[in-house]
Amino acid sequence: AFSETYDLCGPLPDCMPVLFVKRISKGWMFRVFPEAWNVCLEKPDGSVEVLKRLDEPKPKLREVAKIVREESFKRYSIFNDRWSKGFGARL
Helix, strand or coil, X not given: CCCXXXXXXXXXXXXXXXXXXXXXCCEEEEEXXXXXXXXXXXXXXXXXXXXXXXXXXXXXXXXXXXXXXXXXXXXXXCCCCCCCCCCCCCC
């Protein structure tokens, strides 16, 4: 999906993508039309867990990112960072 702004989907408000995958802080946003939007948490070991399914037509990206960040911090504190050596156990 093409996006000129920090939001879901692209610049055409009347179009809905059929397949959508977007990397967000600590996780992913995923959708295959007509199913619900999947909010996914990326764990320190690299596995992914679906946290929530949203039936909204187009959820706000900042709200989705907040869900993932809060859950990540609640479970792993600062130890879910894939960029810092020694914290994320992946580098």
